[in-house]
Each structure stands twice: as structure tokens, then as C-alpha cells.
Amino acid sequence: MDGVHDMGGMHGFGAVVVEGGDEVFHEAWEPRVFALSHLSNVCGLLGGPGGRVVGESMDAAHYLEASYYERWLWTAERQLEAKATIAPGEVEAMMARLAVNEAPPRAADPELAAEAVAQLREGSPAMGIAASSRFAPGDRVRVRRMHPDRHTRCPRYVRGAVGVVERVQGADRLPDRAEYGLPTEPEPVYAVAFASQDLWGESDEPPWTVLLDLFDTYLEPA
């Protein structure tokens, strides 16, 4: 999806180093949203496509205006609705109750707490090894031109550019399909190196290199 989340190279966002920028969380609710999202996944409460897909489907102005964990919250709500774990209006109804100082319910479940932590310590399986690959390190590749209206992990700023395969990272399922639960076999993922001039034109700064992990589907020989 060619949305505002695909930010590489955009102008107009201002400085990186700003007051408060060093903090992981700004407010106490933010880590709770992080944890709640994880728990909802652990407990099988989420439906629909993956979280990245949902987050990218936010209205563009809303995406830019929302804080990072506000986006997580919005995404979690959509995924919870997609599985009918919650119904539209239920969050608002609870907000009204809390706003008149009703005490929020609390619950203890030590087994769930242990499982939630265990799954984070475990993580997802590592990317598989590519049994074979169309390209090898040193090969020149061009990123295909595309304009997908669905999820992709191929940023706009490399499309059409020529780079050099630096290494074969492994094999993984194409997120453009896998994130929707569509069947897809693992395909090679390559670290591809691009010269700064080939992405951004001439610069007053010394040349630099930008490397991206790109799926085989995104590439053609150059």
C-alpha cells in the first residue's frame, strides 16, 4: 500500500532529535497498550489481516497525527473487532463508565502471565534458509515498478532503482500475500545495496549506501 507509512525520503517532518525523543514511552498507558496487543495475540483474540496491514490502512491524516502507541491501540481495536472479540461501541461504553470514576475491573491469571512472557522470550521462528535463489551476491538487480493497493514491504523509494545483491538472507513468505493469510511458499530474501546517487541523485554529502531486505518477487535482473 502506497500510504504515508512509507516514509523513506519524505520531506517536511522536521528534526529527529527533539525533547523527549529518547524515551521509550511518554505516558503510562503506552506500555499497557503494547502489552495488551501482545496478550490479545497470545490469547487468539485478533482477526483479519496482520497488524502492519491494519495500521497502514489508517486514514492518512490520522496516521500522521496519531502517536506511535495510539496507532497500536487503533490497530488492536480493529483486529479485535475483526474477530468479534469486541463489538463496535463497546469501548466507548466502557470509556463512559471509567469517565465517571467507575473502578476498572482487575483480574489475576498467573498462568497467562507466565505464558505471555514465555512467548516473548521464545519469539517467532527464525527465517528459513533459501534452498536455491535466482540471484547471488554480486548480481545487479532492478526493483520492479509497482503500485500495490495492498500491503507490501517494498518501499516506494527503491522502485525502479538498480542495486547489487549483497547477501541472501534466507527464505520467507511474501508478506504481500502472507499478511492476508493467503497461501504462499517461502521465497528468497536478499539484502540489496543501493548507491545513494541511484536513489536520490547527486548530493553535497559524500556518497552513502542504503541496504534493504527485498523479496525475490520485487526484483528483476538488471
Add this chain to the structure above:
Amino acid sequence: MSDVHDNDGGHHHGRPASQIELRARALEALLVEKGLVSTDAIDAVIELYENDVGPQNGAKVVARAWVDPAYRERLLADGAAAIAELGFGGAEGNTMVVVPNGPGVHNAVVCTLCSCYPWPVLGLPPSWYKSAPYRARMVSEPHAVLREFGLELPAKTTIRVWDSTAEVRYLVLPERPSETEGWDEEALAAIVTRDAMIGVAVPVAEQTPA
């Protein structure tokens, strides 16, 4: 109730300071009330990243690589396996590539599409890493971004910016400052900052260890 504002002004008086905070509390309350999640499980997840998982882990990995050439080789060959030797791994860190800085080469990591980050070794990302300006500018003007962080590299140094667009997570292995000759691993780990392992800073040996 009168403290509910329609903007996120960051004011806290023990009552909801914003609609979004109230909304977050409501979603948690709703799932707890439905019996689907528990308060202690939420607390446990938060505590994991507050206490156990953070840049102190990555710093130990870097310090080990600085003192043990064989470990460094294993780390560069298979990041996740070598990191697991020190007991670290898990979500957002089971496929790891460690990129070494060296003479004339400086690596830095970004995720332009979201905010991918190697949690087991660095914890959860700081706000600036997730911000629009970093995601936008690190690939298109890395020198200017590094200058904002106070890092001016020699003109002959090539910056290599890794955009984490798939499931590989990156850790920068900084160069060991020459002033640290003879330091032990613990002292070395103490100078390895989160920012140095993202690649927007370099370790500085400010004081000699006792």
C-alpha cells in the same frame, strides 16, 4: 470527567488526561471484564521490558565481541546463534544480522515502513527511532541526521544504512575505542550505548575504569 480533553496535552491529575488515554484504559478494562486477559499478565509483559530486556543485553554482546575474536566471528556469521550464547533471544530477534563498523565504514539501522527493531538486544525502541523524521530522513540524508545526534564522521567514511524491510533485525557492532586497552568486559559494556548499537553514535571511553 471534566479533565477529559479532546487533545493529548500530556496533563495528568490522576484522572484521564486525554481521550486516548481513557480509550486505552477502556480497552484493557473491557477485555479484563470479558475474562479474556488479566491485569497481572499485562504487568508481567511490561516488567519484562522494564527489567530484563534492554540495551544492557546488546552491550554485553558487543563487549564480548570486543574481547573474544572467536566470538566476534561467530556473531558476524550467525547473529542470533551467537547472541543466544549469552542467553538473549526471542520476539523480534530470532533472525539477527550484526553489522560491524570498521575503518572507513559506519553502519546505521532504520525501519522506514514501521519501526522494526531488535528487541532482545536493545529492548523497545526510543521515540525518535519510531518518529516520522527519522524514518523519512535516515535513508535520504544520513549525514545530516547523524550530525543532529552530534556524530560527525570523517569524509572518507562510508555510511551504510540498513532499512529493515523484512524480518531480519540488525545490530551495529561499533568499533572498540583505542583508549580501552586492558578493560574488562564489564567496563567495556558500560560504554556501549543503545544509540551506538543503532548506529547514530559511537562509544566513547570517557573514564578509565577503577
